Amino acid sequence: xxxxxxxxxxxxxxxxxxxxxxxxxxxxxxxxxxxxxxxxxxxxxxxxxxxxxxxxxxxxxxxxxxxxxxxxxxxxxxxxxxxxxxxxxxxxxxxxxxxxxxxxxxxxxxxxxxxxxxxxxxxxxxxxxxxxxxxxxxxxxxxxxxxxxxxxxxxxxxxxxxxxxxxxxxxxxxxxxxxxxxxxxxxxxxxxxxxxxxxxxxxxxxxxxxxxxxxxxxxxxxxxxxxxxxxxxxxxxxxxxxxxxxxxxxxxxxxxxxxxxxxxxxxxxxxxxxxxxxxxxxxxxxxxxxxxxxxxxxxxxxxxxxxxxxxxxxxxxxxxxxxxxxxxxxxxxxxxxxxxxxxxxxxxxxxxxxxxxxxxxxxxxxxxxxxxxxxxxxxxxxxxxxxxxxxxxxxxxxxx
Amino acid sequence: xxxxxxxxxxxxxxxxxxxxxxxxxxxxxxxxxxxxxxxxxxxxxxxxxxxxxxxxxxxxxxxxxxxxxxxxxxxxxxxxxxxxxxxxxxxxxxxxxxxxxxxxxxxxxxxxxxxxxxxxxxxxxxxxxxxxxxxxxxxxxxxxxxxxxxxxxxxxxxxxxxxxxxxxxxxxxxxxxxxxxxxxxxxxxxxxxxxxxxxxxxxxxxxxxxxxxxxxxxxxxxxxxxxxxxxxxxxxxxxxxxxxxxxxxxxxxxxxxxxxxxxxxxxxxxxxxxxxxxxxxxxxxxxxxxxxxxxxxxxxxxxxxxxxxxxxxxxxxxxxxxxxxxxxxxxxxxxxxxxxxxxxxxxxxxxxxxxxxxxxxxxxxxxxxxxxxxxxxxxxxxxxxxxxxxxxxxxxxxxx
Numbered sequence: 001x002x003x004x005x006x007x008x009x010x011x012x013x014x015x016x017x018x019x020x021x022x023x024x025x026x027x028x029x030x031x032x033x034x035x036x037x038x039x040x041x042x043x044x045x046x047x048x049x050x051x052x053x054x055x056x057x058x059x060x061x062x063x064x065x066x067x068x069x070x071x072x073x074x075x076x077x078x079x080x081x082x083x084x085x086x087x088x089x090x091x092x093x094x095x096x097x098x099x100x101x102x103x104x105x106x107x108x109x110x111x112x113x114x115x116x117x118x119x120x121x122x123x124x125x126x127x128x129x130x131x132x133x134x135x136x137x138x139x140x141x142x143x144x145x146x147x148x149x150x151x152x153x154x155x156x157x158x159x160x161x162x163x164x165x166x167x168x169x170x171x172x173x174x175x176x177x178x179x180x181x182x183x184x185x186x187x188x189x190x191x192x193x194x195x196x197x198x199x200x201x202x203x204x205x206x207x208x209x210x211x212x213x214x215x216x217x218x219x220x221x222x223x224x225x226x227x228x229x230x231x232x233x234x235x236x237x238x239x240x241x242x243x244x245x246x247x248x249x250x251x252x253x254x255x256x257x258x259x260x261x262x263x264x265x266x267x268x269x270x271x272x273x274x275x276x277x278x279x280x281x282x283x284x285x286x287x288x289x290x291x292x293x294x295x296x297x298x299x300x301x302x303x304x305x306x307x308x309x310x311x312x313x314x315x316x317x318x319x320x321x322x323x324x325x326x327x328x329x330x331x332x333x334x335x336x337x338x339x340x341x342x343x344x345x346x347x348x349x350x351x352x353x354x355x356x357x358x359x360x361x362x363x364x365x366x367x368x369x370x371x372x373x374x375x376x377x378x379x380x381x382x383x384x385x386x387x388x389x390x391x392x393x394x395x396x397x398x399x400x
Numbered sequence: 401x402x403x404x405x406x407x408x409x410x411x412x413x414x415x416x417x418x419x420x421x422x423x424x425x426x427x428x429x430x431x432x433x434x435x436x437x438x439x440x441x442x443x444x445x446x447x448x449x450x451x452x453x454x455x456x457x458x459x460x461x462x463x464x465x466x467x468x469x470x471x472x473x474x475x476x477x478x479x480x481x482x483x484x485x486x487x488x489x490x491x492x493x494x495x496x497x498x499x500x501x502x503x504x505x506x507x508x509x510x511x512x513x514x515x516x517x518x519x520x521x522x523x524x525x526x527x528x529x530x531x532x533x534x535x536x537x538x539x540x541x542x543x544x545x546x547x548x549x550x551x552x553x554x555x556x557x558x559x560x561x562x563x564x565x566x567x568x569x570x571x572x573x574x575x576x577x578x579x580x581x582x583x584x585x586x587x588x589x590x591x592x593x594x595x596x597x598x599x600x601x602x603x604x605x606x607x608x609x610x611x612x613x614x615x616x617x618x619x620x621x622x623x624x625x626x627x628x629x630x631x632x633x634x635x636x637x638x639x640x641x642x643x644x645x646x647x648x649x650x651x652x653x654x655x656x657x658x659x660x661x662x663x664x665x666x667x668x669x670x671x672x673x674x675x676x677x678x679x680x681x682x683x684x685x686x687x688x689x690x691x692x693x694x695x696x697x698x699x700x701x702x703x704x705x706x707x708x709x710x711x712x713x714x715x716x717x718x719x720x721x722x723x724x725x726x727x728x729x730x731x732x733x734x735x736x737x738x739x740x741x742x743x744x745x746x747x748x749x750x751x752x753x754x755x756x757x758x759x760x761x762x763x764x765x766x767x768x769x770x771x772x773x774x775x776x777x778x779x780x781x782x783x784x785x786x787x788x789x790x791x792x793x794x795x796x797x798x799x800x
Binding site for chain 2: 152161162208209221223225226228230231232233234235236237238239240242243244245246247249255257259311312314315316318319320321322323348349350351352353354356357358
């Protein structure tokens with residue numbers, strides 16, 4: 001080993017230099033020497049090893065200041081592809097992206113999570129493989145798979161933990177089931193966390209402290225603090241659905257407590273409340289359609305749900321002090337009424353220091369947040385300094 | 401510069417190697433080569449440069465496996481000293497520690513923060529300088545000063561932001577005022593954040609997700625997630641005092657809202673409630689003394705305060721999913737009654753996934769949490785890889 005390394009460029013450090021180049025800007029060797037503080041020979045060796053992996057590629061010539069123009073190098077997001085998988089209660093969304101989250105091929109189809117892990121993961125593997133092909137890439141180009149599930153997940157091992165709406169899934173080794181079929185590493189998290197990752201990276205990459213809130217049948221949050229997703233000790237952080245809404249103490253919840261946010265302001269609660277008023281309404285999407293059609297009781301119910309969600313978010317603002325709250329999920333599509341209700345209580349119930357620069361808005365990635373975030377989760381892992389160092393080492397050994 | 405570096409060992413990378421050695425264990429050159437993956441000559445050069453700064457020192461000989469026993473090297477926490485400063489409403493605590501938070505000299509004295517920044521900071525500089533001397537060290541050994549203040553602080557620039565109980569302090573450049581007198585860099589944060597840092601590092605350094613809650617006249621929290629203090633966008637994270645307590649909606653708070661946790665369960669609220677029952681009581685410490693003496697109304701009031709705090713912490717547990725909640729501040733000294741009330745509502749109102757491994761306990765660092773944490777804040781900054789690299793570079797230039 002010691003012998004081998006004398007002849008090969010040292011891989012350690014290439015991954016670190018790669019982090020500087022992830023922004024995609026072309027750089028000359030001289031620019032990299034200046035920004036890293038390393039010697040010209042170290043930079044040249046690291047650049048060569050990164051070019052060998054395909055992650056960095058020549059990017060043309062820089063403008064010359066006299067003499068032969070120097071070559072530039074840049075991140076090549078096309079080197080590999082990623083499969084993002086967003087599984088909901090009754091639908092699945094798949095996307096093949098490059099390493100910069102550009103969507104190359106996409107599939108949206110009905111799929112019942114209650115069909116159980118065997119049928120669902122089989123469907124995902126089969127359709128994932130087809131989607132890579134329809135993006136015009138061989139399966140060998142697939143570098144990783146990110147999966148979002150509609151329930152609690154132990155992110156460290158990719159297994160669901162007592163998921164309430166996923167019969168048969170408790171403790172299932174999701175990565176193992178997919179890795180054999182797709183030949184790439186698999187990471188799993190809950191749907192709200194991947195939506196938070198997607199919305200953060202695609203829409204607000206510079207924001208350090210962001211709270212993403214999904215409002216649908218369930219209500220949950222994904223927490224970005226200091227630029228990264230924070231999952232908590234058991235990966236259960238952001239579970240807002242069963243936080244007590246102040247003033248709403250007598251409404252029973254399926255969890256056995258009363259006054260839970262989900263029982264007061266979730267999609268089922270809204271639909272049930274509208275039915276007692278004589279409106280024919282089944283799902284959260286029906287509620288959204290009524291609001292969009294200008295139905296007054298539905299609009300009032302959504303605004304009140306916003307106020308109730310805002311009462312819980314006010315506590316979250318005091319605790320987390322985010323710079324931005326982004327509201328996603330199907331009920332966010334009801335337009336400004338939900339956001340208006342949320343703003344009303346958040347600004348009333350939080351302290352000025354925490355709200356003076358706070359912005360509250362609807363998610364811009366919409367239904368794509370989850371599938372993009374599932375991809376981001378995998379890309380971040382694959383392009384970390386340690387992973388790139390390992391890839392460099394493997395590439396050099398294969399070339400030797 | 402390029403010329404100079406040809407003759408000096410390259411400082412970049414020494415700081416990174418130092419991180420491995422912060423645990424204090426003695427290591428041979430061979431062990432460092434194995435763990436870093438760097439060449440023997442790189443390790444030797446980095447070790448030499450760290451020894452030149454004093455941060456690493458020879459630590460005797462390792463056990464020989466035959467032949468001359470190899471020398472070992474270890475972190476030398478005695479290389480510099482730190483001043484921790486914890487300022488409360490009416491008292492100050494100062495401590496001089498080494499770089500491993502061992503207290504070398506300590507001072508606890510009455511000091512009114514309301515005397516204003518000129519008098520208070522003058523007192524801190526004068527007594528800090530004396531305390532370094534009484535620890536037997538020259539002022540030149542002082543590497544940094546950490547300050548905790550009883551109000552909101554913009555940690556990035558060390559200035560208080562509209563602090564309610566600190567007249568005259570709004571926007572004051574605390575680091576500038578002290579740096580001139582003490583000749584060392586100064587970092588500032590609010591008292592709850594430094595208490596969280598102190599309790600985390602001294603008592604539970606391996607815990608990744610911990611919530612520290614101070615219960616005194618005010619109530620606030622410091623958030624450790626993924627091993628580091630999270631301050632939020634304006635440094636206001638953890639501000640629990642004005643979160644609404646469910647079921648307690650009609651109690652007015654000085655902030656203008658009703659039902660705030662501080663107005664329901666803070667030290668002033670408890671003392672006021674006991675006075676209406678005819679008990680002579682002024683401060684939070686009086687309430688603690690009554691509970692310790694077995695006074696029934698005081699005990700009941702503290703247990704109810706625990707339940708109300710627990711109702712807000714239940715929401716915090718759902719949001720943050722900490723592995724441990726540590727209760728500090730003067731009211732934590734009332735013994736098990738406060739904790740029992742907190743546990744009662746937290747375990748009732750949070751979901752099983754978030755509470756199954758949750759532990760709730762009283763802080764073990766007691767009144768020292770703040771002053772130790774103020775030191776930890778500075779030590780973490782001084783011993784970061786980048787700071788050590790910079791120190792190595794300065795040392796080499798001075799030696800050249």
